[in-house]
Amino acid sequence: MRDYRMMVKAYEEAGGTPSIFKDPKTAHLVVNQNSVLGSRSTDGLTLAAREKEGGIDVDLRVDEGIRVANPVHLCFGILPKEGRQEIKLNALIKNGAETTILAHCVFPNPLKVQHIMDATYVLEDRAALKYEEVHYHGLTGGIEVIPRTRIRVGKHASIRTNFTLIRGRVGRLDIDYQAEADENGIIEMVAKVYGHGEDEIRIRESGRLFGRGARGLIKSRIAVREMAQSEVISEIAASAPDARGHVDCVEVVQGEAKAKAVPLVSVLHENAQVTHEAAIGRVNQKELETLMSRGLKEEEAVELIIGGMLK
């Protein structure tokens, strides 16, 4: 019980609203390291978590046609300074079902912490999922985050993911998301990360549009400062008629930081189209001088521009 209270408190300090864990109409799961501290399913939505040696298995299922009113809250964290968390998550969103998942990952004092997520999302036809993952890491930087996600989007189904890590130190982040979309399916994957110190950021997001009329967007907004490094690989392959994809990557570099962007676009059908745009470098001089002409100092203007980009 003490761990549960501490976890909820850490979640609250990271900006969460703890009252949602008491709401009987809101499904949730609270995990500290590899211990399940609390969970709740709701009508038409089953959320089951099992502890196993060295990790946790989570099954999430939304029944056919169910539109889940309140977002599902997943709260993962490691409160001690050292520890390893490994979560295997299998989600099945049945035909025509819709839900939103808000995953809060709270690691307030990491010195030697590892968070590994191995997730599979299957969206059946006309299903819809919004998945928002927000990390708060504290300022010590001793953390590795390794999320691996495989997504299958059915006909006329859609998934929108949003990964945000802009508070605290990143540590080492190695994202690997791979998604594929069938006919008129939609994939949108957005990542926003702010690296400091000696943080290492590696993001690989890939979308395969194999169904007629499938749509894909991979968008990343990365800021790195001091000695931080980032590498973003954004890949879209369109292999069906009327499939459309777009890759949009912006990386802002300050100080001694280094950034690399690799857009990989491929078109394997004459009626498919994929576009990409990427901008890497210092904060845009025009933006900077515009804000400075309103009286902001250079550092204030840079923070405002980066803050807006990561918002």
Added chain:
Amino acid sequence: MLKIENLNIRKDDRVILREIGLAVNSHEIYGILGPNGAGKSSLAYAIMGCNGYRPYQGKIIFDGEEITDLPIWERARLGITLAWQHEARFEGITVEDYLMLGMKKVEGGELVEALKNVLLDPKEYLKRKVDKTLSGGERKRIELAAIFTMRPRLAILDEPDSGIDMLALDRIIEFIRDLRDRGTTVILITHRADVARIAKRAALIGEGYLVREGSSQEVVEYFENRCLVCPQFR
């Protein structure tokens, strides 16, 4: 209020402003006229203190204080600002936030009034982002609204008429007059003679030189009929 003495600016090994000298009085609208590429925007950037537009010779004096070496933000805090001809876009920053940037005291009514003054509906625009979803004309008007909320002592308006449709042009001219009536001195940069006529006095810039200075009527007439460095007479 503003005095420019023998200003010379070089950019990429080319002299773009030569021996510019002029004086702008408090509470006047002062026109800067000239053909494209004459150096009008370069003069605006030099007054604002933009990177790459620092003079290798000459002085800029504001209210008796030399500001030639001051950074942009210090000039802004003295009360100088610039409405850019090609405005920057900002991801994630709302119109509301943008309008509040230079305000000394934030008042919601002021934001609403500023947007109405440039014919934008506050209900629609306050929460919109100042990003690429705005059209060129919308962005231009928001830039002018931001000047209104900042209440600067000296506003340099770099071609506020570009990208504005004819119907809105009268309103923009009215806006510039309102700005002056609220106590802001305006440097109005334009290549349109009809817009320049609202200025009391004006200067004509051509090929980096100040070609002529005088009443706006006189300078406009010279620009339209006799300017030998202007392309229409070549």
